[in-house]
Amino acid sequence: MTDSMTTRPPGRPRSERAEKAIVDATLELLAEETGVAGVSIEAVATRAGVGKTTIYRRWPNKEALIVGALATAKAPVPPPVGASAREDLLMVARALAAGRRGPHGRCFHSLLGSAEKYPELFARYRQDVIEPRREMMRAALRLGIERGELRPDLDLDVTLAMLIGAFGMPASQEALPPDYPERVVDALLRGIAL
Amino acid sequence: MTDSMTTRPPGRPRSERAEKAIVDATLELLAEETGVAGVSIEAVATRAGVGKTTIYRRWPNKEALIVGALATAKAPVPPPVGASAREDLLMVARALAAGRRGPHGRCFHSLLGSAEKYPELFARYRQDVIEPRREMMRAALRLGIERGELRPDLDLDVTLAMLIGAFGMPASQEALPPDYPERVVDALLRGIAL
Structure with missing residues (x-):
């Protein structure tokens, strides 16, 4: 909850891009062979190129992230x-x-x-x-x-x-x-x- | 293709039991989280308590085994x-x-x-x-x-x-x-x- 809180430009293009990257990464991981077991906040952060904090800011845990990503899709x-x-x-x-x-x-x-x-x-x-x-x-x-x-x-x-x-x-x-x-x-x- | 070929008793109760164990083991592995990737002749043989030869006698490869097990089920x-x-x-x-x-x-x-x-x-x-x-x-x-x-x-x-x-x-x-x-x-x- 630290970076970007003070320096964010008007509008939310950057956080929207991050959100899309997180959702896409979650869906990709889910679609891969290990399914739900292959999804972790760590793995999603790496694939989406964001910090784990950025994910936790929006979704409190892995379950919420998976359901949220599926709802979006x-x-x-x-x-x-x-x-x-x-x-x-x-x-x-x-x-x-x-x-x-x-x-x-x-x-x-x-x-x-x-x-x-x-x-x-x-x-x-x-x-x-x-x-x-x-x-x-x-x-x-x-x-x-x-x-x-x-x-x-x-x-x-x-x-x-x-x-x-x-x-x-x-x-x-x-x-x-x-x-x-x-x-x-x-x-x-x-x-x-x- | 060696054992049981000469010593098999009349009827096929033993090979039928083996076949059932193999089919069950395949379905169990399939249902587990890694799905198709988790099924191998080796893993099925271990779980079913049979030799790999016993599996190969009936199913030439992993694909045939999976489809055969699903057809039986x-x-x-x-x-x-x-x-x-x-x-x-x-x-x-x-x-x-x-x-x-x-x-x-x-x-x-x-x-x-x-x-x-x-x-x-x-x-x-x-x-x-x-x-x-x-x-x-x-x-x-x-x-x-x-x-x-x-x-x-x-x-x-x-x-x-x-x-x-x-x-x-x-x-x-x-x-x-x-x-x-x-x-x-x-x-x-x-x-x-x-």
């Missing part, structure tokens, strides 16, 4: 605007498709792979990153129900699992076809029964 | 029997639910997490483990279409992704409610639009 899910349920779900689906492309995908598997070993880290990730996104998706579904476009007896949990799961599935490595979000939303809306 | 997807599309999909969904409970889940995330580092391993896993299962699911869907129960214009890829994805999603740690397979199949069949 996730494409946000926009709130429903309500033109139609289909449009709102399409926005969600497009955000999910965008999320696959970032560095987040591989990190997510690292995290899931060691979730049993770091239950608190995972719980925090769920609370800070997953739940706010799911809540936005539930809002889109509830709005659709209110407006009489979606079934009132809709199974929210299962619907979310199918919608989110559809974007996790065709093995994370592959690029999705550009019309994939639309195909998922339409299949979800219409169902597969004749 | 996966609950099989039964072929459709055709009582109804709903019944066939329910059998698929129950197999997917059962697959979450085994040791396979965590190993799968280890594998996905390092898929970029081991592209051939992942390709082989996809070909030997994922594809045969998907083909069985497609068969259930095609049978449902033929019998006029499912939409003829059904998007097979998206349907599979939603069905499989629904079982990957509610974070792999949690137990699923017992009626979950039924809820997924019914949501999939009926769709969510009013």
